[in-house]
Amino acid sequence: MERVTPERTLWRDSGISLRHRLWGIACRATDIDFVLVEYFFDGKHNRIEISALIEYKNEYAPPQRLRKQQYQVLGALGNKANIPAFAVRYSSDFSRFKVVPVNPQAKERLLSRTDMTELEYVTFLYGLRGLPLVPQEVIDAIGGVNIMNKVTLSGNLTRDPEVRYTPSGKAYARFGIAVNRPYSKEKVTDFFNLTAWDKTAELLGKFAKKGSRLLIEGRLQTSKYTNKDGVEVTSVEVVVENFEFAGGKKDKPDDDDTPF
Numbered sequence: 001m002e003r004v005t006p007e008r009t010l011w012r013d014s015g016i017s018l019r020h021r022l023w024g025i026a027c028r029a030t031d032i033d034f035v036l037v038e039y040f041f042d043g044k045h046n047r048i049e050i051s052a053l054i055e056y057k058n059e060y061a062p063p064q065r066l067r068k069q070q071y072q073v074l075g076a077l078g079n080k081a082n083i084p085a086f087a088v089r090y091s092s093d094f095s096r097f098k099v100v101p102v103n104p105q106a107k108e109r110l111l112s113r114t115d116m117t118e119l120e121y122v123t124f125l126y127g128l129r130g131l132p133l134v135p136q137e138v139i140d141a142i143g144g145v146n147i148m149n150k151v152t153l154s155g156n157l158t159r160d161p162e163v164r165y166t167p168s169g170k171a172y173a174r175f176g177i178a179v180n181r182p183y184s185k186e187k188v189t190d191f192f193n194l195t196a197w198d199k200t201a202e203l204l205g206k207f208a209k210k211g212s213r214l215l216i217e218g219r220l221q222t223s224k225y226t227n228k229d230g231v232e233v234t235s236v237e238v239v240v241e242n243f244e245f246a247g248g249k250k251d252k253p254d255d256d257d258t259p260f
Contacts, residue, residue, distance in 0.1 A: 033057070035074065040129040051128040052106075053078050053085040059092060063259035066102060075103035084109050084128070088121075089260055094142075097121040100260050108154035111215050111244055113260060118142050120150070127152075130181075151238050153192060153216040154246060155179035161196065163205035173201035175208075177216065194218070196240040204243065217242040 038052040055074055057064060064071070064087065071087060078085030084106035089098045097116045101107045109128060116124060119134070119142060126134050158176035165171055173196045181188040194216065196204050208214065218238045227233050 033070070038125060038128060040131075050081065050083050052083060052125075053081075055085075055087050055102075057087070057089045059089060059096075061089070064089070065257060065259055066100070067256040071102055078103045078105055086110070087260065094118050098260055099124065108215060108246075109152055111152065111217050111242060113258075123150075149219045151216075151218050151220055153177055153179050153218075153238065155213070155216075157208060157210050157212045157214065158191065160209050161201070161204040163201055170198065171201045171205075172197050173205050175204070177214065193235070193237040194240055195221075195237050196243075200240055200243070204240070207245075213246040215244045215246050216240055 033055060034057075035053060035055045037050060038054060039048050039050045041047075042049050053074060055070070066072075066075075066087070074085050074087070082105060085102040086106050087100040087102055089100075090096065095118055097118065097120075098113060099110060099116060099121065100113045101110045110124075119139065122138065122142065123134050155177045158178050161173040161175040163171055163173045175194050175196075177192050177194055179190050179192065181190055216238065218240045220236060221239050222234055222236050224232055224234050
């Protein structure tokens, strides 16, 4: 029988861990430590909606790997509930957060491991709830300035990316993506215009096509023009900075074995 680590906080009866081992190898359990269930209240339908499962580790905790049982269980739990699961390591002064997606639903919201400031992380949490802006009083409380401009989209392309070139030879491609709105009981689809530049545009033009399912990271960009009726129009598009084919093979080492 393995030795059970002594309880440090006395908030939990460590005896249950010892007792559980007597119940047999078929009755497995794992301690996921400090997991927070992120949620929001849907006032329109008068109900609580779960937005994510997040397991937190302080910067002084031992290095972690996603192949550990606790993260496999956390990911499976998120899969069962169809919600994203993340592992987060934070600095003691809360100035730095490393956010690691654990399951496929999480990778639809964050392509890969990402280092964030506190304000960026709070903005990310608001985004998980479908809220675009952090209240100013929250920004003031954490001593930040809201200058983050980051967008993550998961959906299917509505047209082929067509690569063109500027007079100076700079490649660009414009195309669209259809994204199902999360946490909506009724099926609602949003459509976004995308622009990619340089090597990213050329790769998309070569390998992506209408119907391709992509994970997109980028930033919002606005522009103004006057239409044929003389009315000034403001358009919004997403400038693609990174992308992956959803469900495709990775071209980098397996994150399960990379410590964080």
